[in-house]
Amino acid sequence: MESALDYSTAKALLEWQIEMGADEAIGDAALNRYELGETMPRAAASPTVTPQPQSGTAPAETGTPAARTDATTAAREAARTAQDLAGLRAAMAAFEHCDLKSGARSLVFADGIAGAPVMILGEAPGRDEDREGRPFVGKAGQLLDRMLAAIDRGRDRAEAPVYISNVLPWRPPQNRTPDKAEIAMMLPFVERHVQLAAPKILVLMGNTPCQALLGRSGITRMRGHLTQALDLPVLPMFHPAYLLRNPAAKREAWADLLALKAQLKEL
Ligand code: URA
Numbered sequence: 001m002e003s004a005l006d007y008s009t010a011k012a013l014l015e016w017q018i019e020m021g022a023d024e025a026i027g028d029a030a031l032n033r034y035e036l037g038e039t040m041p042r043a044a045a046s047p048t049v050t051p052q053p054q055s056g057t058a059p060a061e062t063g064t065p066a067a068r069t070d071a072t073t074a075a076r077e078a079a080r081t082a083q084d085l086a087g088l089r090a091a092m093a094a095f096e097h098c099d100l101k102s103g104a105r106s107l108v109f110a111d112g113i114a115g116a117p118v119m120i121l122g123e124a125p126g127r128d129e130d131r132e133g134r135p136f137v138g139k140a141g142q143l144l145d146r147m148l149a150a151i152d153r154g155r156d157r158a159e160a161p162v163y164i165s166n167v168l169p170w171r172p173p174q175n176r177t178p179d180k181a182e183i184a185m186m187l188p189f190v191e192r193h194v195q196l197a198a199p200k201i202l203v204l205m206g207n208t209p210c211q212a213l214l215g216r217s218g219i220t221r222m223r224g225h226l227t228q229a230l231d232l233p234v235l236p237m238f239h240p241a242y243l244l245r246n247p248a249a250k251r252e253a254w255a256d257l258l259a260l261k262a263q264l265k266e267l
Contacts, residue, residue, distance in 0.1 A: 063181060071097035071185045079192035085114055088196060092169055092189055098182060104170035106133035110193070112155035112163040117264060119199035120144070121190070122239065123208035124168035126175050135164050140241040144205075147240065147253065151261040163197050165190075167212045183212045194230050200267040202232050203260060206239030224256045226263065233267070235260055 005013070063071070074097055082088035089109045095101070108125040111134045120136075128138035136144050144164075145154065153160045168178050168186055190212060194202065204210050207217035213229040214222075214236070222236040237256045238249050 068181050068185065072188070075185055076188040079188040082192055082196070085110070085193075085196050088189065088192055095189075098168075098170065098185055100168065100170035100172055100178075100182065103173055105130050106171075107169045108133055108135050108166060108171075109169055110163060110165040110197075111135050111137075113158065113161035114163055114197050116161035116163040116197075117200040117267060118153065118162045118203060118260070119194060119197050119201075120162055120164045120203045120205060121194075121209040121213070122164070122166045122205045124166050124175075124178055125171045127171065130171040135166050136240075139244060140239070143240040143244060147257055150254075151257050163199060165193055165197075167208050178208055180211070183208065187212055191230060194232070199232065201260070201263060202229065202234045204234060204236045206237075206242060210236050223252060224259060226259070233263065235263070 075095060078091040078095055079088065082091045089107070092109065093107050101107075104125070106125070106129075108129050112120075122136060125135060126138050126140070129135055129141070135141070148154050148162060153162050155162055155164055167183055167190055169189075172178055172182075202213070204213060207219050210219060210222055211217045213234065214227065216222075219236060219238060219242075223238055225236065227234050227236070235256065237260075238246075238253050243250050243253055
């Protein structure tokens with residue numbers, strides 16, 4: 001006798017799948033990957049750094065040290081030869097050493113106006129950004145736009161623009177935090193991106209860009225303290241996704257926005 005799932009069981013099963021990270025339908029028929037075994041094509045050329053899907057936590061560094069060194073050297077060379085932002089985007093699109101690329105739909109490069117005095121660096125695209133191919137378009141991005149509007153700035157405001165990008169251009173599985181190897185591998189691209197976009201000040205949103213450019217994290221202590229990196233003034237701030245989860249921290253974020261506005265007047 002055929003047994004149909006009742007509504008609440010089906011809903012609970014769906015919620016469990018989403019919780020486990022199966023949040024997108026990518027094919028009509030289920031694939032049994034145990035049966036496919038070794039016949040599955042490998043996604044990316046070696047050496048690679050293989051991401052470990054673990055929701056909400058940064059996985060341990062992956063790949064052998066030699067593979068990580070090769071990948072970073074390749075990134076440095078590719079970034080160095082990019083002459084402009086279009087060239088950098090093309091170099092990143094052609095970069096095959098980061099396994100995140102094979103799990104993402106889009107390369108999320110940047111948004112806003114290149115050459116703007118403020119460059120904002122986030123962590124990595126989420127699901128909405130991966131779909132649209134633009135950084136900060138989901139809920140956190142909408143909050144970021146409101147925060148910028150509060151100091152009369154915006155990604156589309158020609159008279160007071162910002163330029164927005166991320167440390168990683170590909171969405172990590174289940175939006176997990178990028179690991180140190182992934183950050184180190186993509187850092188040459190980030191550094192060249194900043195050099196080519198030539199902002200007057202960099203805003204680092206959350207721990208990942210702080211880890212990438214300042215070599216340390218601890219945003220609660222670092223936020224609001226102006227520092228230097230890549231020969232530029234740098235302002236760490238709370239990530240808007242953190243502010244969505246912790247609205248009480250908007251008070252500090254507002255103080256940091258005012259500091260940014262004041263700093264921009266001096267540059
Ligand atoms: N969070 C980020 O850090 N970057 C995005 O582009 C979106 C969400």
